[in-house]
Amino acid sequence: QVQLVESGGGLVQAGDSLRLSCAVSGRTFRNYVMGWFRRAPGKERDLVANIHWTSGSAYYVASVKGRFTITRDNTKNMVYLQMNSLRPEDTAVYYCAAGRKFGPTDEDDYADWGQGTQVTVSS
Numbered sequence: 001q002v003q004l005v006e007s008g009g010g011l012v013q014a015g016d017s018l019r020l021s022c023a024v025s026g027r028t029f030r031n032y033v034m035g036w037f038r039r040a041p042g043k044e045r046d047l048v049a050n051i052h053w054t055s056g057s058a059y060y061v062a063s064v065k066g067r068f069t070i071t072r073d074n075t076k077n078m079v080y081l082q083m084n085s086l087r088p089e090d091t092a093v094y095y096c097a098a099g100r101k102f103g104p105t106d107e108d109d110y111a112d113w114g115q116g117t118q119v120t121v122s123s
Helices: none
Strands: 003-007 010-013 018-025 033-039 045-052 058-060 068-073 078-083 092-099 110-113 117-122
Touching (some): 003 092
Antiparallel strands (some): 018 078, 045 058, 092 110
16 A cells, blocks of 8 residues: 655645645555646546656646646655646645556546645635
């Protein structure tokens, strides 16, 4: 089992930046895929981006491409989500997750989840 702990959420204004962090522990992560998801009020939990732990290949959904960057630090067992040019519609609880499938995926493809961190973007 993989343990995931997110941090870095907060309240910002539109156009600001935030960096979310996810501390990963529990087992070796070779060939794992680490994902960032978000759940906006009244909506389902959707993929934002994911990254292959070993290769560093990254995938983004269209709504965040060019604004968000997912990275990982293998030496520190950390995954990051740099969010720039934030918009009110980015307001959500953001979750870090561990799975095996890269690219366009949904929450059923991920077995392990963090507790989430709130991001609120005011207009």
